[in-house]
Amino acid sequence: MSARKAIFARLKRTLDEVHNPTVRISGADQRIREANANIIPARGQTEGPARAAMFVSEAEAADAEVMRLAALADVPRFVHDILIQAGASQIKAAPHPQLQDLDWTGVGIHYGRGENSDHIGLSVALAGVAETGTLVLASGPQSPTTLNFLPDVHVVVLEEENIAANYEAVWATLRAQKTEGPVMPRTVNWITGPSRTADIEQTLLLGAHGPRKLIILLIDGKNP
Amino acid sequence: MEQISPRIGLFVTCLVDLMRPSVGFAALRLLERAGAEVVVPPEQTCCGQPAYNSGDVEDARAIAKTVIEAFEGFDVVVAPSGSCTGMIVEHYAKLFENDPTWKARADNLSGRTQELTQFLAQHLDLNEISAQFDGSVTYHDSCAGLRELGIKDQPRKLLATVDGLVLKEMDDIESCCGFGGLFSIKYPDVSGAIVDKKASNVEAAETDLLSGGDLGCLMNVAGKLKRRGSNVRVYHIAEILAGMTDVPALGEDEA
Amino acid sequence: MTHEPHCHDFQKGAADALNNDQLQELLNRTLKNGFQKKRLNGMARLPEYDQLRDQARDLKNHILDHLDAYLERFELEVQKAGGHMHWAEDGDQARAIIGDICKKVGAKTVTKGKSMIAEEIDLNDYLAEQGIEPIETDLGEYIIQLRNELPSHIIAPAFHLSKNQVAETFREHHQHLDADRSLEEPTTLLNEARKELRDRFLKADVGITGANFLVAETGTAMIVTNEGNGDLTQCLPPVHIALTSIDKVVPTLEDATLLLRLLARTATGQEQSVYNTFFTGPKREGDLDGPDEFHIVLLDNGRTELLGSEFRDILRCIRCGACINHCPVYGVTSGHAYGWVYPGPMGSVLTPFFVGIEEAHLLPSASTFCGRCQDVCPVRIPLPDLLRNWRNRAFAVGKPGGAQRLALKVWAMLAQRPGLYHVTARFKIWAMKSLAGKRGHFKWFIGAGGWTKARDLPAPQGGTFQSRYQKGER
Numbered sequence: 001m002s003a004r005k006a007i008f009a010r011l012k013r014t015l016d017e018v019h020n021p022t023v024r025i026s027g028a029d030q031r032i033r034e035a036n037a038n039i040i041p042a043r044g045q046t047e048g049p050a051r052a053a054m055f056v057s058e059a060e061a062a063d064a065e066v067m068r069l070a071a072l073a074d075v076p077r078f079v080h081d082i083l084i085q086a087g088a089s090q091i092k093a094a095p096h097p098q099l100q101d102l103d104w105t106g107v108g109i110h111y112g113r114g115e116n117s118d119h120i121g122l123s124v125a126l127a128g129v130a131e132t133g134t135l136v137l138a139s140g141p142q143s144p145t146t147l148n149f150l151p152d153v154h155v156v157v158l159e160e161e162n163i164a165a166n167y168e169a170v171w172a173t174l175r176a177q178k179t180e181g182p183v184m185p186r187t188v189n190w191i192t193g194p195s196r197t198a199d200i201e202q203t204l205l206l207g208a209h210g211p212r213k214l215i216i217l218l219i220d221g222k223n224p
Numbered sequence: 225m226e227q228i229s230p231r232i233g234l235f236v237t238c239l240v241d242l243m244r245p246s247v248g249f250a251a252l253r254l255l256e257r258a259g260a261e262v263v264v265p266p267e268q269t270c271c272g273q274p275a276y277n278s279g280d281v282e283d284a285r286a287i288a289k290t291v292i293e294a295f296e297g298f299d300v301v302v303a304p305s306g307s308c309t310g311m312i313v314e315h316y317a318k319l320f321e322n323d324p325t326w327k328a329r330a331d332n333l334s335g336r337t338q339e340l341t342q343f344l345a346q347h348l349d350l351n352e353i354s355a356q357f358d359g360s361v362t363y364h365d366s367c368a369g370l371r372e373l374g375i376k377d378q379p380r381k382l383l384a385t386v387d388g389l390v391l392k393e394m395d396d397i398e399s400c401c402g403f404g405g406l407f408s409i410k411y412p413d414v415s416g417a418i419v420d421k422k423a424s425n426v427e428a429a430e431t432d433l434l435s436g437g438d439l440g441c442l443m444n445v446a447g448k449l450k451r452r453g454s455n456v457r458v459y460h461i462a463e464i465l466a467g468m469t470d471v472p473a474l475g476e477d478e479a
Numbered sequence: 480m481t482h483e484p485h486c487h488d489f490q491k492g493a494a495d496a497l498n499n500d501q502l503q504e505l506l507n508r509t510l511k512n513g514f515q516k517k518r519l520n521g522m523a524r525l526p527e528y529d530q531l532r533d534q535a536r537d538l539k540n541h542i543l544d545h546l547d548a549y550l551e552r553f554e555l556e557v558q559k560a561g562g563h564m565h566w567a568e569d570g571d572q573a574r575a576i577i578g579d580i581c582k583k584v585g586a587k588t589v590t591k592g593k594s595m596i597a598e599e600i601d602l603n604d605y606l607a608e609q610g611i612e613p614i615e616t617d618l619g620e621y622i623i624q625l626r627n628e629l630p631s632h633i634i635a636p637a638f639h640l641s642k643n644q645v646a647e648t649f650r651e652h653h654q655h656l657d658a659d660r661s662l663e664e665p666t667t668l669l670n671e672a673r674k675e676l677r678d679r680f681l682k683a684d685v686g687i688t689g690a691n692f693l694v695a696e697t698g699t700a701m702i703v704t705n706e707g708n709g710d711l712t713q714c715l716p717p718v719h720i721a722l723t724s725i726d727k728v729v730p731t732l733e734d735a736t737l738l739l740r741l742l743a744r745t746a747t748g749q750e751q752s753v754y755n756t757f758f759t760g761p762k763r764e765g766d767l768d769g770p771d772e773f774h775i776v777l778l779d780n781g782r783t784e785l786l787g788s789e790f791r792d793i794l795r796c797i798r799c800g801a802c803i804n805h806c807p808v809y810g811v812t813s814g815h816a817y818g819w820v821y822p823g824p825m826g827s828v829l830t831p832f833f834v835g836i837e838e839a840h841l842l843p844s845a846s847t848f849c850g851r852c853q854d855v856c857p858v859r860i861p862l863p864d865l866l867r868n869w870r871n872r873a874f875a876v877g878k879p880g881g882a883q884r885l886a887l888k889v890w891a892m893l894a895q896r897p898g899l900y901h902v903t904a905r906f907k908i909w910a911m912k913s914l915a916g917k918r919g920h921f922k923w924f925i926g927a928g929g930w931t932k933a934r935d936l937p938a939p940q941g942g943t944f945q946s947r948y949q950k951g952e953r
Contacts, residue, residue, distance in 0.1 A: 004566035007725070007779045011547040014787035018544050028548035031541070031730045032696045038534050038737040041527040058750060095767075113767035116681055132751040141765035145714040149707050167739075171732040182560045184697045186762050186769045187714060190755035195707040198747070199619035199635060200642050200665045202509040208618060209673060209680075210707025210754065236944050238894075242908055243937065245944035252953060264948055266901070269894040275887065277848065277867070279874030283891035290895055367849035396511060400807040404847025409929035410883070411845055414493050416933025417503075417811040418847070447934030450920050475920040475937035 035175075037168045044131035044166035051130045055163045056218065058133025062193030063206060064214040072219050073102060075157060079122065080107050082215060086120060086153060093122040096142040098157070114146030121151035121211075127170045128163040128216075132192055135216065136170050139187040148189050154211035156191075160221035232260040233298035235291070235337075237308045238270035239439040240460075244474065247439060250466035251304045251340055258348040260300075267294035271308040276315065277405055285319045292316070292329050301337040304462050305438050306369020307405075309339040314372050339369060340462060341437055345378035350385045355467040358388035359432035363461075364422070364445065366438035367400050379437055379461050386464060394429040396421070403444040416448070423448040426456055433473075434458045446474035482601045482629060484834040485818040489841040492816030501641055502813055509638070514804035517748025518855070525744060535741055536859040538734055539795035543786060549695040549728045550777070556698025560760030562773040570600030573778045577602065577687065577720060578609050580774055584718055586611050586684035592702060592709025593617035594689030595633055595798060596722050596778055598820045599833070602687075613687075614679045616708035618672055625652045631814030633821060634746055634800040639813050642668065676708075686712035686770070690723035691797070692738060693775075694757075696731045700775060701757040703742060705749075710756045719758070719770035724778045726794045732757075738797055741857040746799040781832060789868045793828045795858040802852035802862055808845055817842060824852035824862045831869050840878040843869035904943050912941040 001009075015024060046054050056066045067078055079091055090108030092115070093099050099122065100111065114121055123143055127136040135156055139145045148154060164170050167190075175183050195210030206212055232255055236248045248264075255262045272287030291312065295301045303309045313334045320327035338346075361383065369375040383391055402408065402418025409415075422445055426434050434449070434456050436442050446458035457473035472478050485492070496502055522528045542549060554564045567573035581589060589611055591597060603613040603624070615624040619636035623629070625648050630636030637645070646662035649671055662668055688709045690700040700721045702709045713719050729735050743752040762769030785794055803809050803823030814822035819839070821829045827842035843866040852862040877884075893900045915921065915938035923931045930936050 002566070003568045003572055003779075006568055007566055007783055008547055008550075010779075010783035011550075011786070014783065015544065015547055017787075021547075024545045024548040027541075028545045028552060028695070028730065031545075031734075032552065035696065035731045035733055037733050038538070039527055039530055041525055041531070041740070043525070062750065062753070116677060134751055139766060139769060140763070141767065144767040145710075146768040149711050149714070167736045168733055171736070182556075182697065182759055184560075184699050184757060184759040186759060186766055188699075188757040189710065190751065190757075191753065192749075192751040193753050195705070196753055197618045197669060197706045199617070199622070199637050200640075200645055200668055201505065202513045202635065202638075203642075203665050205666055205669050207673070208669060208706030208708065209616065209676065209711055241944040242904055243939045245940055245942060245947050248944040248948070249953065264945070266945060266949070267897045269897050269900045272894065275891050275894075277870065278844075278879070278887055279867070279870035279872070280887060280891065281871055281874075283888070283895075287891065287894045290897065294897070367847070367851070371850040371854055398851070399511075400847050400849035400851065402807060402847060404849070407844070407847050408933070409927070410879075411490070411493070411808075412929040412932040413490070413497050414808055414811055414845065415847075417497050418807045419934060421507075421811075443937050444934065446937050447920065447930070450935040450937075451933075471940070472919055475935060477919040478917040 040166050040168060041131065046130050046165050051165055052160050052163055052218070052221070055128050055130040055133050058130070059193070059216055060133070062133050064133065064193050064216055066216045066218055068218050068220060070220050072098065075099070075217055076102050076104050076107050078217055079155065082153070082155060083107065083120065088119045091120045091122050091155070092118040092147065092151065094124060094143050094147055096124045098124055113144035114150035116150060118151045120153045120155060121147040122155045123147050123157070125156050125158040125162065127173060128158045129167050129170060129190070130163055130165050135191040137189045137191065138174065138185045140185050145187045145189065148191065149210045151211055153213040153215065155215045155217060157217045157219065159219045229259045229261070230299035232262045233295045233301045234262050234264045235268055235295065235301055235303035235308065236264060237303055237305045237439070239443070240304060243443065244439055244460065246468055246471050247304050247460040247462050250460070250462035250468050251302070253466045254340070254344055254348065254462060255302060257352045258344065263298070265294045271311040273307065273311050274406055276311065281319065288316050288319050288330065289326065292333050295333060298336065300343065301333065302340055302343045303337070304340040304460065306339050306366050306373055306375055307438050307440060309337055310368035310372035312337045339373055339375060339437065341378040341382055342373065342375055344465070345381050353382065353385045353465055355465055356387040357464055357469055360390040360392050361433040361435050361464070362392050362394045362426060362429040362431040364401060364434060364436040364441060365397065366436055366441040369437055370398065375437065382465055383461065389464070392429050392431050394425045396425050401441045401445050403441045405440065408444060419444050419448040423452055423454065427454055432457060435461045435464055437461050442474055450475045482598070482820060484830070484838050486830060486834060486839040486842055488818055489816055489845055492818060493812040496812045496816050502639055503811070505639070505641060506810055506813060510804055510810050514747070518745060518801060518804070521744040521748035521750070524750070528744070531737065531741055532857050532859055535737055535857060536795065538729070538737060539858050542729060543791065543794055546725065546728070546786065549730060550725060553693050553695040553698060553728050556695065557760070557775055560698045562698065562760045562775060565774060565776045567776055567778045569780050573600050573722065573776055574602060574605040576776050577722065578605065580718065580720060581606070581609070581611050581685050584684060586718070588612045588614060588679065588683050589685045589687055590614050590616050590680055590683035590712045590716065591620070592686070592688035592704065592712040593620050593636070594687070594722055595820065596689050596724055597687065598630060599780065600778065602722070614676070614683065616676055616680065616712055618669065618706060621672060621676065622648060629815060629820060631822065632800060632803060633798055639815065680711045680715050683716045685718040685720060686716040687720045687722055688712050690721045690727055691742070692735045693723065693728040694732055694735050695728055697759055699757050699759040701735060701755060703739070703752045703755055705753045707754055710754050713756060713758050714769055717770055718772045718774070720774045720776060721758070722776045722778065724780065725782055742797055742799050745801045745855070745857040785832060790828060790832065790865055792860050793825065793865055795860050796825055797858060799857055801855040801857065805851045805855045807847060807849060824866065828862060828865045828869065836869060836873050836876060836878070840873040843873065901943065901945050905946050908939045908941070908943050911939050915939070
């Protein structure tokens, strides 16, 4: 008997004592179909400016740096300053149209996946989650996952209107975006602050294997 | 405060019976002050935890039956121990899952049983506690009382009525003292290290007294305090509330 | 490293730990003022914490009742997303499956994200025997791999080591580096490990991670890390294998979210772990990175048997480590004394199941039943009850035996015969009191050597309560 068959036979023997197989399958199908949210804490139900404010304070509490920009067009100027401050001459950016359409005159920008030699990486977040100051990045041709982890400094562009109150809202967005094929891209990263470890005497140290620094460029919402 | 004049069965517990009868007499006095008729059935021995916690279900069940029978007919059963009360209240019924008759009797006893400070806080007119103790006390919440029965406020409320008594809480208050019944004998090194931490927290509270509601835990900590050469004296809360701190403290030499 | 269990040596392991002053200092510093305090702070920031725990418990129970249905759905969705599913009944099968995948692509090195399941099936040893070099990438796991040790904690594998010990280990194993370099600062140690491992990440042929949760709805597996190591492991090598067990499945992304709101907060007091990485199938068309091949190896290893046993509730466990962090016994023995992969209360429930109660009977009884583990568990597992179930099984197979068992039996016989009990008690207390005289405590007492080894024994007041009460004393 195959391992799969044996495992399912044992499961069936035990589980049949509670529900018959039909009830189990319909019960599971129903829960998946409905995909109901569980309890969403009050802190995950913010609206308007309070939502962005919570995102910022939570992200900062997780040691991310947040810079507020009036418009997307300001991104190159901020990146320029970040490069100067880091003593770097170029940035590796996700080949995202929102970035590619900007005027990068005077900034050394290259597009592609992350490489070990990349000191600074630039990505666009799918969303932010206010309740914990978390960024959500979804992999795709415009958003290589390696950029989220290999560079020392990760700069992420996030538009204020893409800040969701809670994680559930982001799942809903992902489901809504997808018309065919799997709902989920290859990789979805929730990122809350820069990489860290406490494995040596439980002392918190930033910059374990991922970025030592996480900078969020938060683009102000269009409707104040 | 509920006014009742119930018939109470006092479950002395084996440790009080053997090691420190004054706790039993203190409990008697306090319960009588609450207006109760108190009886100590001679058919009681132990709640059965040593067997139950060793995996000896059969003996635990037999001992539980002895206790259930001994306390049939009382309105309320009170024990000066969170651990023994927890055994009756939380665990007896589990022993009789396949025996509806005895399970019903176990459930019935469970519904009637309370730990001493639980009962007193609920039923005793606090003015009736006329005890006096001039000094500071730190209180150890034993684990079974704290987590199985939710006892935390009751002993503090009662101690607050004692003239002259100042309560000072110790650090790491919710941690176990390392007694654990037979655990203390089977794993002496581990138990000893845990109680050492508790004893040092007791000492750091800089009080005259340590009190608690479980003689097992108190013997454990008192034994450690003595071994460490500490001067902190140890009394069961019943002794303090009944004004019986004139007897030597736990582990203390007689004059 | 082979994980031969040595749980029967618990007493010796505990004694070693107790005699290790440095370890005791570390435990004191990092448990109460570290993990415990952080959890309290985290809880304080989420008023709905207890409600979430109830919901998480109910969710896990629902999953266990519908486990085959969710696993089938998960499998279907993994395959739809282009991933390969493998089922393994035990460690041997899981190792063979992983070995085959590695051999097929001619793998020389494998990077590993932290995985307790890999520890459970002793994967590293097997890979090494096959000529494949396994490289642990979690800093703690990397350190203990170099030292050829077992993890001492499920979320902090090198919990038992001081920074000086880590420095010594690095000096010994990173011999290509300047022998006189300073390794005083933890940051220096971290940077050295980061540098050493970065190259390995880039060159690995296969990446193996565990999974914290599997989402049936989408065929997604996910990992939780703070370092970003598992995350690099899942996206750099051309082949990614997620090795995990059947109890990790959840229905939907929303359900995974519920558990993620609890996991980090309970474990480390963080609002969220730094990286929660959800992966579904291999890289997609047009993707610039990600693995070409994606495999899920789903291990049973007796969990289907646990499901039908009195230990079923342990399958709710989400491996946060809170029970370990709050256990008074773990707090002085650390993890290695437990003698196998999983320490602390959850370990004392799991280990006897994997290695047998004969080998592990000391673990379930190495608990004071203080109940704090159950109190802090995010999915409300009644750990003391489960430990007790093991004690019952142990007693049934003759553990404890010898004098301990005899003494217990004699006492139990008396306890069922009140008349005889009280006579015996009176005599025993008379004898004890006579020996004590006016002394209030014994430094040593016959038959109580275990007790007096650790503390003095308070002497009895004299006379049993029952005898004094019968004489009319009030």
